[in-house]
Amino acid sequence: MIKEGGAVVVTNIHDIARLSGCSVSTVSRVINHQKYVADDKRAKIEAIMQQLDYVPNRVARDLSNGQTKTIGVVLPYANHPYFARVIDGIVGAGFSAGYKITLLPTNYDMTIERHYLEQLRGKAYDALIFTSRSSSLDTLERYRKYGQIVCCEDPGDERQLAAAFTDRMASYVYALKWAQTQGYQTMGVVLSRNNVISASTRVTRRAYQEVYGKLTDTNLFTGAVTYDDGYQAGAYFAKAEHPVDAIFSNGDDIGAGIHQYFVDQHQPPIPVIGQENLLSSRLLHFSTIDHHLEALGQAAFRLAIGTSRTHELIKSDFIKR
Known part of the structure; x- marks a missing residue:
């Protein structure tokens, strides 16, 4: 007093x-x-x-109970439908359970990721969910003793990390093999970044290698996150010296941008396979992969508020159009 x-x-x-x-x-x-x-x-x-x-003092009370009732979600950016839908699942589950969800953007900066891990060490969060990462799995494992860490990728059975992830490899291979049956012998690929640390990049390259062989730089466009980026990807493939028969895109809205470029140039729209089953792919009637990302986010949250090292697989669906 x-x-x-x-x-x-x-x-x-x-x-x-x-x-x-x-x-x-x-x-x-x-x-x-x-x-x-x-x-x-x-x-x-x-x-x-x-x-x-x-x-x-609610903060002091929560800390005295060993909890902050706050989960940090590490993500590179929020303006991509993939991360937005995962966050929707996390936030919905967190709200129902009385937790606060804090978004922790990184732009794939490893230094920023380490800062968030240090905050976990300082008890700022009960757990961190890594929707994507630049830090190594070894680094995440070292910090697990300070709080639960959940990866939205398959870290492998030998890792002491909880994980919720989709069966991307199987769904990508299935979609690409279907494309071959449609007569698309040369497939272009659009990615957000060409970095082997990215789980989606690694899996896409492996799936392409299994079905079509080596992915050459001429058949690859990177840096696509938004519709406008997709439009630029459309321009790239339209002007390519060796045209592709179809394009495997890292998102439906990006695929919509690709489609629109060809329309604006009064060229026949190139076939696109998108991801996430958004309204854009339904309206433009192109095939897509639904990874059920809200369910992925819900599973990641459940793991975040526990202590297990469970790996939970969320099945994907390929939607042919």
């Missing part, structure tokens, strides 16, 4: 206990709306709290 200009200012639960003549544990039960407090004592404590406008 401190005094400012003759006025009494209550600073913590111990001050409430002294003013009420009750024990700290009794005051705590009143603050947390628990039972086993006599009505007269509860009324006296509540009256003192109201009179002095006392507000419990």
Whole structure:
């Protein structure tokens, strides 16, 4: 308790206990709306709290319980439908469970990722969900002792990390083999980045290699995150010296941008295979892969509030159009 200009200012639960003549544990039960407090004592404590406008320090209380009720979601950027839909699943599940969800953008900067891991070490979050990463799995494993860490990729059975992920490899191979049956012998590929650390990049390259052989630079466009990027990808493939028969895109809205470029140039739209089954692919009627990303986000949240190292696979569906 401190005094400012003759006025009494209550600073913590111990001050409430002294003013009420009750024990700290009794005051705590009143603050947390628990039972086993006599009505007269509860009324006296509540009256003192109201009179002095006392507000419990929720952060300190949560930390004393060993929890912040906050989950950090590490993501490169939020303006891509993949991450937006995963976040929708996490936020929906988190809200229902009474958790706060904090978005932690990185732009794939390893230094920023390390900063968030250090915050986990400092108990700023109960857990971190990595929707994508630049840091190594070894690094994530080292920080797991400070809180739960969940990866949205398959880290392998030997890793001591919880994971929720989609069966991208199987779905990509299936989609590309279907494209071959449609007569598309030369397939272009659009990615957000050409970096082997990216799980989606690695899997896309492996799937392409299995079906079509080596992915050459001439058949690859990188840096596509938005519709406008897709439009630029359309321009790239339209002007390529060796045209492709179809394009495997890393998102439906990006595929829509590719489609629109050809329309604007009064050229026949090139066949596109997209991802995420968004409205754009339905309206333009091109095939897509639905990875059920809201379900992925929900699974990642469930793992984040637990302590297990479970790996949960979310099945994908290829939608032919």
